[in-house]
Amino acid sequence: METVLGNLSRFAEVLAVAHSPWAADWDDAEVSRAFQWAGYLEQLSRRLEGAGSVAARAALRQRLQEQQRLRPRAPPELPRYRDLLLEELGRGGELLCEALLHNPAASAPAFHRAAAWYRSAGSGRTSGGGPEATAALSASLGRAVRVKAATRLLRRAWGSEPPRGSVGVVSETGGQILRERLEERLMMEGRELPERQAAAYEELLQRAVPGGDGEEEPGSFQPLAALLLETTEGNDGSEARARALGWLLGDGRALATLCRALPCSQLAALTARRPAFGRRYLxxxxxxGWALRYDAARAEWAPPSAEEPSWCRLLEHFTALWQGPPPVREAAESELRSLKAADGDFEVPGVSVWTDLLLELAQ
Structure with a gap:
């Protein structure tokens, strides 16, 4: 039993690497070893399906549950590491292929081997073969190829000419890719535990909104912004957009990071399109604004640190809202007047940041 558990932990590590940037270093030999581990799991699952293995299967399930409770959090270098579920043992190859096909960093040998596995599975290798299974596998493979190719092209485009202002063609394509990936997760909901679903959504969206450490790639926030600004006929993509917006509004750090990075005009457009976003943005x-302190020697409002938004940047945000559609401007003006009244309702400059903002915007 201990040997089996150790082998399962090693394959869990293989899967975590397949999801990570380290998959770029896999050569043919390393890819073959990874698929050998997947084959071992599938053989183990078949053995446990036998009528005489009920007790062994129950014992393994119990040990896996105990291991999950005692396991510390995933190491930072492998954030996707997690213990496997008993029901996943027979899907080792599928899990490995899914990780590699949707990882833009995966090496060419890894990607081609995963694609070959899917072609083999679609032609009847798996027990669930048949026309419907073949079509589903082909569609998944096609989506993965498009995502991988489009991601590389978008990175090149953003690296040379980061999009500015309104969402352009490059940004719209990034939003469509993000929506497709979220929709793929929605299609898998019935096959995963709720906590796994939430972790998968969070990881996809965190890739679109990196942590605010100042090292984001050009355009790295554009896919999420484009998805939230997207308009489609009927209910197409509405569930994916709702999930993305819910995650963003529930993660204060991601929201602040996005609002620091996106152009103010784009944030004003998001406010007009998504009222829930606008309320949190305000x-x-x-x-x-409350964090700013008036520097009498310089006669200006100063942030508590260089990392915090300046007076000029705050004014840019409100100016973009002021120039937006009437509902957006009215909401911003109402908010500023309420804040000015709460701060003493002064009319002279240099006493209240909200008074000074209203004076500037009135010019």
């Missing part, structure tokens, strides 16, 4: 601007 609250964020309010927090930034």
């Amino acid at each position: 609250r964020l601007l309010q927090r930034w």
Whole structure:
């Protein structure tokens, strides 16, 4: 039993690497070893399916559950590491292929081997073969190829000419790719535990909104912004957009990072399109404004640190809202007047940041 558990942990590590940038270093030999581990799991699953293996299967399930409770959090270098579920043992090859096909960093040998596995599975290798299974596998493979190719092209485009202002063709394509990937996760909901689903959504969206450490790639926030600004006929993509917006509004750090990076005009457009975003955006601007302190020697409002938004940047945010559609401007003006009244309702400059913002915007 201990040997089996150790082997399962090693394959879990293989899967975590297949999801990570380290998959770029896999050569043919390393790819073959990874698929050998997947084959071992599938053989183990078949043995446990036998009528005489009920007790062994129950014992393994119990040990896996105990291991999951005792396991510490995933190491930072392998954030996708997780213990496998008993039901996943027979899907080792599928899990490995899914990781490699959807990882833009995967090496060419890894990607081609995964594609070959899918072609083999679609032609009847798996027990669930048949026309419907073949069509589903072919569609998944086609989506993965498009995502991988488009991701590389978008990175080159963003690296040479980062999009500015309104969402352009490059950004719209990034939003469509993100929506497709979220929709793929939605299609898998019935096959995963709720906590696994939530982790998968969070990882996809975190890739679109990196942590605010100042090292984001050009355009790295554009896919999520494009998805939220996207308009489609009927209900196409509405569930994916709702999931993305819910995650963004529930993660204060991601929201602040996105609002620091996107052009103010784009944030104003998001406010007009998604009122729930606009309400949280105004609250964020309010927090930034309260943090400013008036420097009498320089006669200007100063942030508490260089990392925090400046007075000029805060004014840019409100100017973009002021120039937006009437509902957006009215909401921003109402918010500023309420804040000005709460701060003493002064009319002279240099006393209240909200008074000074209204004076500037009135010019």
